[in-house]
Amino acid sequence: METPLSPLEFARRARKLYPDREAVVDGDRRYTYRQFLDRCERASSAFQTLGVVKGDRVALISPNTHTNLETYYSIPQFGGVIVPINYRLTADDFVYLINHSGSKIVCAHPDYFDAIDSIRTQLPNVEHYIAFEGSHDGWLAYETLVEQASPDFHRTEVAETDLLSVNYTSGTTSRPKGVMITHRNAWMNSVGVLVHMHMTPSDRYLWTLPMFHANGWTFIWTVTAVGATHVCLRKVEPLAIYDHINREAVSLLCAAPTVLIGIANGPExxxxxxxxxxxxxxxGAPPAPATIERVEGELGWTITQAYGLTETSPFITICEPLPAHDELSAEQRALIKARQGVELVTSGETAVFDDQDQPVPADGTTLGEIVARGNTVMRGYYNDPEASAKALKGGWFRTGDAAVVHPDGYIEIRDRLKDVIISGGENISSIEVEGTLLRHPAIIEVAVVGMPHEKWGESPEAFVVLRSGHSLADGELKTFCRASLAHFKVPTSFHVVAELPKTATGKIQKFVLRGKRAAIATQ
Structure with missing residues (x-):
């Protein structure tokens, strides 16, 4: 009597129990669950007509629209695999991700038609290009495909261990890695969220989080599981957020710290x-306690922090409130809410290990690496067995995040073992940025590190050593980087230094740059 654990089961239940409840709001478009899931089934039929079969990958490049949302159901429900791509990347990035994933079809929003058209000759495996909205020369119109498709698609048996998505994350290397998420992974994360967040059919969820971010932290399916309403938001700005919250009676949203900061500091x-x-x-990154205080104190909202990675579907801990926390001051509660918390009921085991793979004492001071094992940990990295073996060594997923465990069992990140920079919820590879800067003829050495930033949580800053006899004009390096990197990866500031701090073996000591920026002599 076993049935596969898949988030697509939530759609079956929603159609049965909530057919006339409002499922999706996207501008003037409003769909009930019956209408929304009928569109998803017609889309499934259309993709099959185009030759997509179980195991084929389909790339998605789009902001938060109803059409984008539909593909997270229509493609996996017959065994296809979605490849959500960060639309903030460059065209060259698109080339690598589409080719590495082996995507057969590219679906894109009109904002990205030009970027995709400019690289089509570099995408030999793509058979069709689908325009999520409107029409475009050389592209198939999504709405036309859905309207003309049969509502009866060929239902292919899907196992819970089958791939549901390949989600790319830059991590600490210059080449992104494709995280393989299974149907079981996504189901477990969704149910864990429901256990801890107590959602109901009356909830109205605002899409302030990009759907490409670890499948929208699985809220793609979690919202549907309880018959709540998806409220799409195409551009994340404070005024748009306020307007949607008031107009659509929004009760729940997810936000990286940069979005929280924007909300807390929007027009008074x-x-x-x-x-x-x-x-x-x-x-995405620990929010500042001051931001939490402001959002909860001034707006009367409630913030819960979760922690995880794309590789863990994504959540492995949540800062679950305890009755004792109610007795604390607002300032003390904010300090606790800034911690990463404890395991979700469904995520499996999370621990903090020392360099001997032993749990650190729960003293709030001893540092170790966060590790995890359980039902939300990825299958591995797509077409990268070496990286998979390294990340899953010894039966634990190694997060690369350094943390302490407090006496109450709550985990708190203190630093990152990796040199990844999290800016506005986006992972930035310092190696990638350094590689770009080293192509500049005036630079001989460079180190890029994450520094605290009022708006983005943290942002990349570059420390460069110039070649003898060379100089730089104001703004020269920023212009140089923008020609090759997505804008969010471009350092916010550049410091010219006489030398970089190094160990005896010549390794750059980035922790010195992070902690002692003011003490570094600049030219």
Whole structure:
């Protein structure tokens, strides 16, 4: 009597129990669950007509629209694999991700038609290009495909261990890695969220989080599981957020710290007029306690921090509130809410290990690496067995994050073992940025590190050593980087230094640059 654990089961249940409830709001478009899931089934039929079969990959490049949302159901429900791509990347990045994933079809929003058209000759395996909205020369129109498709698609048996998505993450290397997420992984994360967040059919969820981010932290399917409403938001700006919250009676949203900062510091009149009682899940980087205090104190919202990685579907801990926390001051509660928390009921085991793979004492001071094993950990990296073996060594997923365990069992990140920079919820590879800067003829050495940033949580900053006899014009390096990198990867500042701090073996000591920026003599 066993049935596969898949988030697509939530769609079957929603169609049965909530057919007339509002499922999706996207501007003027509103769909009930019956209408939304009928569109998904027609889309499944259309993709099959185009030759997509079980195991084929389909790349998605789009902001948060109803058409994008539909593909997270239509493609996997017959065994296809979605490849959500960060639309903020460059055309060259698109080439690598589409080719590495072996995507057979590319679906894109009109904002990215030109970028894709410029690289089509470099995508030999792509058979069709689908325009999520409108029409475009050389592209198939999604709406036309859905309207003309049969509602009866060929149902292929899907196992819970089958791939559901390949989600790319830069990590600490210059080449992104494709995280293989199974149906079981996504189901477990969704159910874990429901256990800890207590969602109901009356909830209205605002899409402030990009759907490409670890499948929208699986809220793609979690919202549907309880018959709640998806409220699409195409551009994340404070005024748009306030407007949607008030107009659509939003009760829940997810936000990286940069979005929280924007919400907390938007225009005062509009900020104070926004409806209270909104629940917020934040992840991606630890939010500042001051931001938490402001959002909860001024707006009357409730913030819960979760922690995880794309490789863990994504959540492995959540800062679950305890009754004892109610007795604390707002400042003390904010300090606790800034911690990463404890295991989710469904995520499996999370620990902090020392360099001997032994748990560190729960003293709040001893550093170790966060490791995890359980039902939300990825199958591995797509077409990268070496990286998979390294990440899953000894039966544990190694996060690369350094943390302590407090006496109450709550985990708190203190630093990152990796040199990844998390800016506005986006992972930035310092190696990639350094490689770009080293192509500049005036630079002989460079180190890029993450520094605290008021808006983005942290941002990349570059420390460069110039070749003898060379100089730089104001803004020269920023212009140089923008020609090759996505804008969010470009350092916010550049410091010219006489030398970089190094160990006796010549390794650059990035922790010195992070902690002692003011002490480094600049030229």
């Amino acid at each position: 009149a509009q900020r104070r007029a926004v409806r209270p009682g909104v629940r917020v899940i934040t992840a």
